Amino acid sequence: MSYFYTLLVFMTISQTFAQLPANMFADSLHAPFYYGVSSGDPDNNSFIIWTHISPPSPDSFTVNIAWEIASDTGFTNIVQNGTAIADSLQTYTVKVEISGLLAGTTYYYRFSDLNANYSVWGRAKTLPTGNIIKTKVAVMSCSSIFSGFFNAYRRLAEREDLQLIIHLGDYIYDYADADEQVRIPTPYPVDCNTREDWIDRHKYYLLDPDLREARRMQTWYAYWDNHDIDSDSLYAKEIFRQWLPIRESAAVQQNYLYRNLSIGNLADVIMMDVESLRAIDTFPNGEYNLLGNTQFEWATQSLKNSNARWRLMGSQKMAGGWYTRGIDQSILNLVPNDGDVFDNSSWDGYFETRNRLFDTLTNYNIDNCLILSGDAHITLALDLVKDPYDSIAYNPTTGYGSVGCEFLPSSISRGNFDEQGVPASISPFFLGITMGANPHHIHMEINQHGYGLIEINEDSIVATPYYSDILTQTNIETAGQKLVMRNGDNHWVRLPTAVQSLQNNIAWEIYPNPATASLFVKIPENLNNSVKLTICDALGREIKKISLNESSEISLDGISSGIYFVNLISENGISTAKVLEVLR
Numbered sequence: 001m002s003y004f005y006t007l008l009v010f011m012t013i014s015q016t017f018a019q020l021p022a023n024m025f026a027d028s029l030h031a032p033f034y035y036g037v038s039s040g041d042p043d044n045n046s047f048i049i050w051t052h053i054s055p056p057s058p059d060s061f062t063v064n065i066a067w068e069i070a071s072d073t074g075f076t077n078i079v080q081n082g083t084a085i086a087d088s089l090q091t092y093t094v095k096v097e098i099s100g101l102l103a104g105t106t107y108y109y110r111f112s113d114l115n116a117n118y119s120v121w122g123r124a125k126t127l128p129t130g131n132i133i134k135t136k137v138a139v140m141s142c143s144s145i146f147s148g149f150f151n152a153y154r155r156l157a158e159r160e161d162l163q164l165i166i167h168l169g170d171y172i173y174d175y176a177d178a179d180e181q182v183r184i185p186t187p188y189p190v191d192c193n194t195r196e197d198w199i200d201r202h203k204y205y206l207l208d209p210d211l212r213e214a215r216r217m218q219t220w221y222a223y224w225d226n227h228d229i230d231s232d233s234l235y236a237k238e239i240f241r242q243w244l245p246i247r248e249s250a251a252v253q254q255n256y257l258y259r260n261l262s263i264g265n266l267a268d269v270i271m272m273d274v275e276s277l278r279a280i281d282t283f284p285n286g287e288y289n290l291l292g293n294t295q296f297e298w299a300t301q302s303l304k305n306s307n308a309r310w311r312l313m314g315s316q317k318m319a320g321g322w323y324t325r326g327i328d329q330s331i332l333n334l335v336p337n338d339g340d341v342f343d344n345s346s347w348d349g350y351f352e353t354r355n356r357l358f359d360t361l362t363n364y365n366i367d368n369c370l371i372l373s374g375d376a377h378i379t380l381a382l383d384l385v386k387d388p389y390d391s392i393a394y395n396p397t398t399g400y401g402s403v404g405c406e407f408l409p410s411s412i413s414r415g416n417f418d419e420q421g422v423p424a425s426i427s428p429f430f431l432g433i434t435m436g437a438n439p440h441h442i443h444m445e446i447n448q449h450g451y452g453l454i455e456i457n458e459d460s461i462v463a464t465p466y467y468s469d470i471l472t473q474t475n476i477e478t479a480g481q482k483l484v485m486r487n488g489d490n491h492w493v494r495l496p497t498a499v500q501s502l503q504n505n506i507a508w509e510i511y512p513n514p515a516t517a518s519l520f521v522k523i524p525e526n527l528n529n530s531v532k533l534t535i536c537d538a539l540g541r542e543i544k545k546i547s548l549n550e551s552s553e554i555s556l557d558g559i560s561s562g563i564y565f566v567n568l569i570s571e572n573g574i575s576t577a578k579v580l581e582v583l584r
Helices: 003-013 151-158 195-205 209-217 234-243 293-305 351-363 424-437 498-505
Strands: 037-040 047-052 062-070 078-087 093-098 106-112 122-125 134-140 164-167 219-222 259-263 267-271 310-315 369-373 379-383 405-409 441-445 450-457 460-467 483-486 509-511 518-522 532-536 542-547 551-555 562-570 573-582
Touching: 037 106, 037 122, 037 209, 047 062, 047 106, 047 122, 062 093, 078 093, 093 106, 093 234, 122 209, 122 219, 134 151, 134 405, 151 209, 151 450, 195 234, 267 293, 293 310, 293 351, 310 450, 369 450, 405 450, 405 460, 424 441, 424 562, 532 551, 542 551
Parallel strands: 037 219, 134 164, 164 219, 267 310, 310 369, 369 405
Antiparallel strands: 037 047, 047 093, 062 078, 062 106, 106 122, 134 450, 259 267, 379 405, 379 441, 450 460, 460 483, 509 518, 518 551, 532 542, 532 562, 562 573
């Protein structure tokens, strides 16, 4: 490879940007494999390995490369080897299916060119078979490279205990959000439209060493969502499949990405594509089938056929309901919503699909179903119920009547409530409002970023969100609320926290509302001298803070007309809140 062409390749890798953000660079040490390696789509005797090679000259339409599979990182014990061809039609990416491997085994792989230039080595794992008593998977979504640093990917790469990681979509973003300009190159990134735009965006993402490391060290199970494919772009789907380690089955080549795998007899993983097929078929009542009829039949039949202890279903969108019932319109005006629900692009816009899936679980006595979802940029754990307000069919205190559970573990980096302009100080108020409106919601966090760890045991699943900062590079990671689903329960174990207990039991009032000169607050007698009250404005700024007696009159002097948040605070933190309108 000539010096001048090497320079040209490096300029192409850098996307000809005049300035790259912090922590963005190619893997020049392993040229011409600048974008690293990756593995994915495992089963019990095979997996896919991936790389990209920069061609030695502009007129090289094909490039011969070699690959090796070993049992050690020094490649002293080669298990398999072979050759592959990278060509311009596949944008010089290579995917090789490695078969004939041992179940439940860790392997190492690498690539090389004809000049003995080696890629970085990668790690891949086959799935175990038989009686497995425990395993761990990680789940994530919504990784905007423009919105912040990929600290979560680095923490994932460092984990030794994962069987695989599941990316539920929005792996790349077709545009940079105007409100999340944290890592922006110069010139400004284009919105993806052409085939070359999509290729360049995948290349740009792989300039991030934390993402490259997560792809190198873990075995992936990747899915697209709307930002990956721009709803219906065939170019985007083609390039997505080329640049991720996805097994090229006949169905996948037709852009049907739903597929499944089994982790021994412990867990079946049923991955649905809820983005691509949502408007192609209807049910007999005329309502659209979110999954399309063929995929819906496949998904429900997969549930019926499953003999594993647990059934994990992947869904790019939230499956359980997130309703606005009873929430004051003045509050809804402050946050994105779609009327009766917060997001009708999720399953909330396709009630018939959800009801029929839940009916399958009920009618066929299918237990232990956990839906893993993404896209909403928050952490949420909820019970799966048709109607959470039907007190006969569902008991929110015990979870009786739930047909399964759902876990949505925030976003890798894409903005959630605080990045969308909702002050963090208002978060406790909003949480009190939305949790009260959704009795099947067990836990919610709306400001942090990261991924979810799913520990699968014979007697339980433990789901834990892990959070990392996105505004700075850091190796600090914190664990969020652990959530437990017990074998046979079909609902989350209730969280025995003081805050939850107070949320369920406090009956307090504010009046009049709207108020003018003063406000009266009435609380239960047993809470005298143990609670305080704050009044915050619409930006979350504290206006007043007082201690309460059984009935207190609060002067509103100095408070102008507008909407305010009245927060009742216990010794354990804010437990519940109300909206107040002040008229002058």
